[in-house]
Amino acid sequence: MLLELRGIRKRFGGIQALRDGNLAVEAGEVHALVGENGAGKSTMARIIAGMVSPDGGRLLWQGSPVRFERPSDAAAQGIAMVHQESLLAPHLSVAENIFLGREPRRPFGWVERRRLCEAAARLIEEHRFPLRPEWRVERLNPAGRQMVEICRALQHGSSLLIFDEPTSALSEAETQEVFRIVRQLRERGMAVLYITHRLEELRAIGDRITVLRDGDTVYSGRVAEVSTEEIIRHMVGREITAIYQRTPQAPGEELLRVEGLTRRPVLDSISFSVRAGEIVGLAGLVGAGRTELLRTLFGLDAADSGRVWLAGREVRIRHPRDALRVGLALIPEDRHRSGLAIRLPLAWNLTLASLPQVSRFGFLLAERERRLCEEFIRRLRIRAASLWQPAGQLSGGTQQKVVIAKWLLARARVFLFDEPTRGIDVGAKAEVFHLMDELAREGAAVLMVSSELPEIVQVADRILVMRQGRITAELPRGAAQEEIMRYATLDTQQAATGRADAQQEKNPA
Amino acid sequence: MMQRLLPLTTLAVLFIALSLASPYFLTYTNLASVVRQTAVINVMALGMTLIIIAGGIDLSVGAVMAFSGLLGTMALEAGWSIPASIALALVCGCGWGLANGLLITQLRINPFIVTLGTLGIARGITLIISNGLPVHRIPKEFAFIGEGNLLGVPFVLWILVVCAALTHVILEHTRMGRYVFAIGSNPEAAWYTGIPVAFHTTAVYAYGGVLCGLAGMIEASRLMTGQPTAGQGYELQVIAAVVIGGGSLRGGEGSVPGTLVGAFIMGLLANGSDLLGISPYLQQAIIGAVIILAVAVDELRKRRLT
Numbered sequence: 001m002l003l004e005l006r007g008i009r010k011r012f013g014g015i016q017a018l019r020d021g022n023l024a025v026e027a028g029e030v031h032a033l034v035g036e037n038g039a040g041k042s043t044m045a046r047i048i049a050g051m052v053s054p055d056g057g058r059l060l061w062q063g064s065p066v067r068f069e070r071p072s073d074a075a076a077q078g079i080a081m082v083h084q085e086s087l088l089a090p091h092l093s094v095a096e097n098i099f100l101g102r103e104p105r106r107p108f109g110w111v112e113r114r115r116l117c118e119a120a121a122r123l124i125e126e127h128r129f130p131l132r133p134e135w136r137v138e139r140l141n142p143a144g145r146q147m148v149e150i151c152r153a154l155q156h157g158s159s160l161l162i163f164d165e166p167t168s169a170l171s172e173a174e175t176q177e178v179f180r181i182v183r184q185l186r187e188r189g190m191a192v193l194y195i196t197h198r199l200e201e202l203r204a205i206g207d208r209i210t211v212l213r214d215g216d217t218v219y220s221g222r223v224a225e226v227s228t229e230e231i232i233r234h235m236v237g238r239e240i241t242a243i244y245q246r247t248p249q250a251p252g253e254e255l256l257r258v259e260g261l262t263r264r265p266v267l268d269s270i271s272f273s274v275r276a277g278e279i280v281g282l283a284g285l286v287g288a289g290r291t292e293l294l295r296t297l298f299g300l301d302a303a304d305s306g307r308v309w310l311a312g313r314e315v316r317i318r319h320p321r322d323a324l325r326v327g328l329a330l331i332p333e334d335r336h337r338s339g340l341a342i343r344l345p346l347a348w349n350l351t352l353a354s355l356p357q358v359s360r361f362g363f364l365l366a367e368r369e370r371r372l373c374e375e376f377i378r379r380l381r382i383r384a385a386s387l388w389q390p391a392g393q394l395s396g397g398t399q400q401k402v403v404i405a406k407w408l409l410a411r412a413r414v415f416l417f418d419e420p421t422r423g424i425d426v427g428a429k430a431e432v433f434h435l436m437d438e439l440a441r442e443g444a445a446v447l448m449v450s451s452e453l454p455e456i457v458q459v460a461d462r463i464l465v466m467r468q469g470r471i472t473a474e475l476p477r478g479a480a481q482e483e484i485m486r487y488a489t490l491d492t493q494q495a496a497t498g499r500a501d502a503q504q505e506k507n508p509a
Numbered sequence: 510m511m512q513r514l515l516p517l518t519t520l521a522v523l524f525i526a527l528s529l530a531s532p533y534f535l536t537y538t539n540l541a542s543v544v545r546q547t548a549v550i551n552v553m554a555l556g557m558t559l560i561i562i563a564g565g566i567d568l569s570v571g572a573v574m575a576f577s578g579l580l581g582t583m584a585l586e587a588g589w590s591i592p593a594s595i596a597l598a599l600v601c602g603c604g605w606g607l608a609n610g611l612l613i614t615q616l617r618i619n620p621f622i623v624t625l626g627t628l629g630i631a632r633g634i635t636l637i638i639s640n641g642l643p644v645h646r647i648p649k650e651f652a653f654i655g656e657g658n659l660l661g662v663p664f665v666l667w668i669l670v671v672c673a674a675l676t677h678v679i680l681e682h683t684r685m686g687r688y689v690f691a692i693g694s695n696p697e698a699a700w701y702t703g704i705p706v707a708f709h710t711t712a713v714y715a716y717g718g719v720l721c722g723l724a725g726m727i728e729a730s731r732l733m734t735g736q737p738t739a740g741q742g743y744e745l746q747v748i749a750a751v752v753i754g755g756g757s758l759r760g761g762e763g764s765v766p767g768t769l770v771g772a773f774i775m776g777l778l779a780n781g782s783d784l785l786g787i788s789p790y791l792q793q794a795i796i797g798a799v800i801i802l803a804v805a806v807d808e809l810r811k812r813r814l815t
Contacts, residue, residue: 300701324703338701341694343761352691353702355684362683406702 001063002027002191003048003079003160008057010043017043019215021057023193025160030182030192032202032223035212036235036485037286037451041195044212045162048193049081050074080153081162088137088145095120095133098151123151127181143174150181161185162193167201179205197285199228199489211235229482232489236453236481244433248461248477252276254312255445256328256414258297261306266292268469270306274414274445279436281460282449284488289469290449291333294416298323298330310414324353329407331400333418333449339403342392346384347373349391349402353410376405380435397428404435415439417448421455433459453481515806516754516770523777531784539780541663545655545731547776548665549574550743551769552724554750555676556606556717558768560620561751562680563713564693564760568624569609570721570747571740572631577601578725579635582644582735591651599722605631606718610711628744635737644735655730665727669769672720677765679716689713693760749796750775753803774799 001024008021018040025031035041046052047059050068059066061077068074071081088097095117103111120133129147131140137148146166153161163182167175182192182205194206202209202223209226211219211234219226219234257273266289274280284290295301297308299317308315310326317323323330332338340349350373351358358369373387380401384394391402400420407415417436421429436459440446450456456463457478465473465487473487527534553570560567581598585591605627612623657664680686688709691699700706729735754771756763775796782792 298701319703320701321703321705330701332701337695338697341691341698341761344690344694348687348690352687352699352704355687359684362685364682364684364687366682410703 004060006058009055022217028189029207032206032209033195039212040215078159080158082149090138160191164195232485251278257309259307262304276443279446281456281463284466288466327413329412330416340391345388347387396424414445527781543780549724551772553747554768556720559713561756562693562763563689565620568744569628571743572628573605573721574725574740576631576635577722578729579735586646598726602718602722606715610714614707639737749800
């Protein structure tokens, strides 16, 4: 056995990323590591590559226990990682990137460019990559950058190469190219650990598979011996704990209607509608286009085509200000980056979208502002020491409520939630859902993106599933998680996807 | 609370120390001259306060001041009335501020680069128009602005009080002021909230420009010439006043009282050095050290809080 992980544990703050991580990789195999978003795949890969150290458990390399304190320790043993997000220096050449930090040592830090280029050319030649050593990395497409990363990983004789979702940003042709490289590496006796959430890829290149779920290794075996249905069941098969019980009610008028919304290459003719009093869940894997859909609706990104109606009136939203005017709210995933001004007082954050209501001729009416803030703090049960406490000092759940309150004050009627429960604790999650429920009962329409399937299943009245920029299914309340996962991971319409890929190639990102 | 009190305490300590150290410090003539000397920096620092709170910076203030002062005095020379000439200077300042704001928001160029560029352009045009020569033929009454007294105090102090009150009200009691804080604190969140970020950013630079125009006329009045080379290096003093007064170059922090205190701290340091016979060369070094000290203390305080 080349690499073995036994009972690896890792905790990040309040989140147990890995609880019982087990993995065994043999030389000369392509080992697929799969799991839902947040199952612990990337954490496991980063532990193997020495980027994070585990809290407990054993790591065996060629049968003997090892400890990696930093990436160079793992590299010294012959483990290299090809990163999902390119870690290359865009302004440097291919050759410089391949040898970055490992240039041959010369007096005064002199770099012999010619020798670097020659060494890079040998590596590129060996793998028949369509690259030249002197090209600047910023000019390369994602596949080209990945090849540079692979060269970088290979340049000092690695025996295990980790790919972290290598094809998530690639077109069909580029994906085939990555497959060719992976197979070629296997033929040379190297082991490849291949992280993916596209199940059809498994069949194409995987020899064995390990499934992670909520930080535990739940299945390991040969790809040929397990059906896709079984893999999906292993991925989602957790016991459902009650998160929030909600009594759905008869939906009212149609508040949001979208037809043929397209933004190449991330959104492909999206059509759906949400009615007053409804919570619609938007499920899918990372990269399926869910966040992009919310951003485009809200006017942060421009659509190529498509029409949007709000409460029966056609609208064109090209700017968040347009969204504010028509009563459309976005509660973004990253509160600190785009939801709150964390150094400003709570009260200022609350009224930021509705200052016209608390001012006259541009002058703020302090008393009216204070009363309005107090009213909403009471209504939404926002816990804060005072109105003037900086928003950044509030707890994650409270911050989320402040962002919601900001839009409530601005009298929004359609709410787009992007991962509303990310990074907040269980109690606060229930409160956020309660709030969402209240919004719906008071006649708002809610569209919620969540990567937590149990949340979607329990909270949503209807579930839209997205995959590669398209809506692949619309499921009723309480649909099985397995069914959602099937639409999120599998190619249900081979022909349609082929068209999408053709488009991608015509419009390189 | 500390944040507001520290600069004020520093100012008070400096004031008391100078009263004890020099018999000439606590005299009407000396204090009035401190007010007159700091007025130009002070007025420009008020605009810079808004700009810095909005997360920006304006390096062109000194050059814009010189440009506006020159055009204003040329208007006086050409026989325009004093109010008309001042209005012209304000319009000139506003124009440069608008140019800065539009370049920053429409072309999305970093404010440091934009205003470094307009600094050079404004200074260059000023020298071309004037041929490098100062404007001298100015009506005597014009001296009143910089050197006259109203109700027993320097007239510039009244100008400063009015400008400071106006800026303070804008910042603390208007929608625009609130948006300025929000834009500086987190531009992305401001954008997501539907705030017209470009409009308000541009407005802030334009307002700063108007104050530079006014400062240009005050400077011209004090010197009784329109100097094309006036205001060189003022941008650093103006930024220093804001920063010493608690403004943060990261945006989202700062206040009008803080900036006034910051400007007066620098004014007292200069005045005290003169009175105590410290060389002007050393003065520069002292002011430089004070800027670093002020920001360092502020950073330490914040680190302890978080």
